[in-house]
Amino acid sequence: MSVSPAGLRTCGREGCGATFTARRSDARYCSDSCRNAANRARSRSDPIRSDRITTPVQVVAIRTPVPPLAWEPASERRRPWKVNEPCPGCGGPLYTSGRGTIRVCLACRHRVTPPGVSAPYQRGGQAVRQVKSQRERDLEALELVQQKGVMLHQLDELAADDRLDPGSRPVVEWFAAEVRAAKAGDRLTELAGLLPDAGIRRRHWWQGEPAAIEAPDDDVDQGDDPDDDGDDEDPGAWPAPVSKAALPDFTAELAVRSWQFLPHGTGLCGLIHMRPHGWDVQPSECINRAEHLIAGGAVCGSCFDALNRPMR
Amino acid sequence: MGIPPVPLERVLDRVDYIWGPERAPHHLLFGMSGSGKTTLIQSLLGVCPEDRVLILDPKPAADAIWDGPAGEPHRWGKPVTAIVPMFGYEGEGGGGPQGMWYRLTGGPDRLDTARRFAAALAIVAAEGHVVLILDDVREICRQLRLAERVDSVMNLGRSASVCAVLSATETSYVSGRSQGGMVWVGHTAGLPAARAGAELLGWRGREQQDTCAALAPHQWIFSEDQPGHSGPCIVTG
Numbered sequence: 001m002s003v004s005p006a007g008l009r010t011c012g013r014e015g016c017g018a019t020f021t022a023r024r025s026d027a028r029y030c031s032d033s034c035r036n037a038a039n040r041a042r043s044r045s046d047p048i049r050s051d052r053i054t055t056p057v058q059v060v061a062i063r064t065p066v067p068p069l070a071w072e073p074a075s076e077r078r079r080p081w082k083v084n085e086p087c088p089g090c091g092g093p094l095y096t097s098g099r100g101t102i103r104v105c106l107a108c109r110h111r112v113t114p115p116g117v118s119a120p121y122q123r124g125g126q127a128v129r130q131v132k133s134q135r136e137r138d139l140e141a142l143e144l145v146q147q148k149g150v151m152l153h154q155l156d157e158l159a160a161d162d163r164l165d166p167g168s169r170p171v172v173e174w175f176a177a178e179v180r181a182a183k184a185g186d187r188l189t190e191l192a193g194l195l196p197d198a199g200i201r202r203r204h205w206w207q208g209e210p211a212a213i214e215a216p217d218d219d220v221d222q223g224d225d226p227d228d229d230g231d232d233e234d235p236g237a238w239p240a241p242v243s244k245a246a247l248p249d250f251t252a253e254l255a256v257r258s259w260q261f262l263p264h265g266t267g268l269c270g271l272i273h274m275r276p277h278g279w280d281v282q283p284s285e286c287i288n289r290a291e292h293l294i295a296g297g298a299v300c301g302s303c304f305d306a307l308n309r310p311m312r
Numbered sequence: 313m314g315i316p317p318v319p320l321e322r323v324l325d326r327v328d329y330i331w332g333p334e335r336a337p338h339h340l341l342f343g344m345s346g347s348g349k350t351t352l353i354q355s356l357l358g359v360c361p362e363d364r365v366l367i368l369d370p371k372p373a374a375d376a377i378w379d380g381p382a383g384e385p386h387r388w389g390k391p392v393t394a395i396v397p398m399f400g401y402e403g404e405g406g407g408g409p410q411g412m413w414y415r416l417t418g419g420p421d422r423l424d425t426a427r428r429f430a431a432a433l434a435i436v437a438a439e440g441h442v443v444l445i446l447d448d449v450r451e452i453c454r455q456l457r458l459a460e461r462v463d464s465v466m467n468l469g470r471s472a473s474v475c476a477v478l479s480a481t482e483t484s485y486v487s488g489r490s491q492g493g494m495v496w497v498g499h500t501a502g503l504p505a506a507r508a509g510a511e512l513l514g515w516r517g518r519e520q521q522d523t524c525a526a527l528a529p530h531q532w533i534f535s536e537d538q539p540g541h542s543g544p545c546i547v548t549g
Contacts, residue, residue, distance in 0.1 A: 071542045097362055100441070100475075101473055102363060113401040121397060289460060
């Protein structure tokens with residue numbers, strides 16, 4: 001904006017340049033439209049109106065010292081260290097380094113297979129040092145408890161028999177105590193094998209002396225005994241779960257379902273569903289984890305449940 | 313959050329110091345696809361030049377990132393389809409700096425892949441003494457249904473000298489995630505994933521989640537709690 005000597009003023013909007021007669025002392029634009037246009041242009045491009053700043057302001061930043069973030073944990077370089085394993089060649093100490101997966105004999109000057117690596121095969125097993133999951137441990141414990149329950153039930157029935165020879169009663173009690181204390185199924189199998197040889201006797205009414213109870217002989221058909229009243233079953237007969245031969249046989253059920261059983265020993269279910277869900281599609285092999293033993297191998301929980309629900 | 317940036321080389325020095333059966337046997341890497349998990353695994357393998365290493369790569373197709381450079385095709389382990397007992401000590405030699413690195417590859421037949429991986433994990437469980445790399449542990453646990461076998465191997469740890477690296481794109485279905493003595497959280501997408509990453513680091517709160525969400529690809533937060541630690545750090549290239 002400029003002011004002429006005659007009282008005329010020049011419009012302050014950039015690009016206008018028109019002269020006008022001011023009605024007010026502070027008028028700077030020739031019209032309202034020029035004032036509005038100038039205000040819009042100023043607000044977009046110059047948010048701080050330079051014409052109102054009279055004195056420059058010096059801004060001084062106040063800097064506070066910020067300590068650098070420290071990350072200095074112990075990080076010494078690892079050196080080879082001695083392990084408590086002898087060298088199979090010279091008997092000297094073995095050393096390892098890094099993550100401890102190798103062994104080196106400094107005397108023999110060569111790498112040595114760690115004893116832990118070769119141990120499973122030297123013992124003749126394939127996976128001697130097998131760490132089981134909690135679920136596997138739970139399932140084994142449940143199976144053991146079930147086997148114990150069946151065996152103890154039959155031992156209790158035997159002990160409650162009035163005709164049991166007095167000399168055999170402590171033997172039955174010893175067996176019951178051993179079954180209760182057993183920590184694994186293998187021990188129960190041992191006890192089952194020992195029972196027929198334990199000499200447990202039952203006194204019959206016609207016997208002057210107690211008769212020895214023989215182990216059951218599956219191959220001999222003893223026929224019907226006219227004196228057999230049916231309540232003197234052989235106490236040497238043990239419950240089925242401890243006998244591997246007594247594993248459930250689902251051959252007929254597998255045939256009805258068109259399932260094939262190809263146990264492969266990898267810990268997975270060995271069933272192949274030849275017609276999955278009854279459809280004529282590609283056979284589907286079950287790869288769930290094996291949980292139940294059946295005759296010939298192991299199957300998963302869902303397949304085992306299905307086999308126990310016979311199809312009609 | 314005041315998390316110090318630390319160069320990767322410096323962090324690897326610390327890893328070399330604490331990574332072992334007697335201290336912190338296992339790593340857990342968490343990040344989305346493309347976050348740089350495999351690249352970080354290769355960096356971690358740099359501190360295992362003399363160790364017996366088994367890499368389980370379950371992908372149906374070969375991943376070129378594991379291919380070595382021309383003239384050194386087995387730099388990141390010799391690709392094999394089966395692991396034999398006492399591998400590395402007897403039988404066919406492997407790859408890596410000392411010929412002790414093997415990479416068990418998956419295939420399009422998932423049932424066959426599951427069997428081969430189960431057999432390999434059984435050998436690892438029996439023998440121990442191996443650095444086990446589970447590249448995409450979720451695939452191994454859920455798709456191949458080997459969660460319990462992975463659990464068993466992870467439980468060995470100190471007793472059988474098994475050191476593991478588990479990489480995962482999500483934390484569900486991942487066995488052994490609670491045993492990661494060293495945790496690496498990387499680039500993720502979405503707030504739930506950032507929250508999962510923060511939880512792996514033992515963090516709780518919006519600011520911590522935002523810190524995880526802001527991580528760029530190939531950028532990691534490293535955390536461990538061994539004696540003498542200095543808290544988490546942001547790993548820079």
